[in-house]
Amino acid sequence: MFSKSCEYAIKSMIFIAQKSKDGARIGIKDIAKGTDSPQHFIAKIMQVLSRKKLVHSVKGPNGGFYMDNLDLQNSIADIVKAIDGDGLYTDCVLGLHACSAENPCPIHSEYSVIKKNFIKMIENNTIGEFRDNLDAGNFHLKSILSV
Amino acid sequence: MFSKSCEYAIKSMIFIAQKSKDGARIGIKDIAKGTDSPQHFIAKIMQVLSRKKLVHSVKGPNGGFYMDNLDLQNSIADIVKAIDGDGLYTDCVLGLHACSAENPCPIHSEYSVIKKNFIKMIENNTIGEFRDNLDAGNFHLKSILSV
DNA sequence: AATATAAAAGAGTTTTATGTCTTAATTTGA
């Protein structure tokens, strides 16, 4: 479904959204800890997200990542597209180079419905919306018992 | 979603289902051609499916793969589980080691619905059911214009 | 029995994804 990179990206972004209220900056070490992710690896991922303007970053002492109100309006889908590209939108589930309603693979039609719903989900959920729920402890970005 | 191996597996199995009517055997070269797949690679995949009794095979002249009526009743899900394992059923979409309704990741709940529908789809579609539709030209196992 | 055919098996290669480590650039604050 998502690549590992993309999983890390989504978790990191939600984590930053929660922690960077009031303009606070959150460092890569804390993101790694808070999401159970390999620090240097997600550093590269954050660079991509930063270059693509999905998140803000500042170097130096008291630096780190943060989100402004515009950033918070980005959806999960925006992160996915930034990291994994748009294969989720365009690729045939059975790998046909050309698969369409006119020339479909065997499960094109049924998969289309599922894909539509999945895309709707990741497009409708903005990063900001997760913030309050995370605060309330309604969900997690890492397992309770980390291995 | 599916690994490349799994994509090949599904396409190959549907191809065999169509071509092996009346007990005919279909060789690996024909399967590769008919599904636009790398021959030696799918040979290994077919070995797995054969060992797991999802398809029959005979060696020697006039040998090849075929399906009996029982084989035709297997679902796409059976192929998926044989090749990709049950990660699709069990893994958290964000990679949490433990993700459940009690301790969910941010998108656990919404993804659960989608996952349920996807699983329903691959479990309800048996290989045999595709056969007639493929004959009728209703869908394809490779692109019209192969690259 | 010998030969040809085709899958099974195994070893190896290439490519891509994942993960680590080091250095450079920037910024803050003393």
Place this chain on the structure above:
DNA sequence: TCAAATTAAGACATAAAACTCTTTTATATT
């Protein structure tokens, strides 16, 4: 202005997935 902190960037390492090639085994046919 200097030192410390922190992201950016790049090079490197490891692992997994995808793909290829060769040899072995089984079987049908002559």
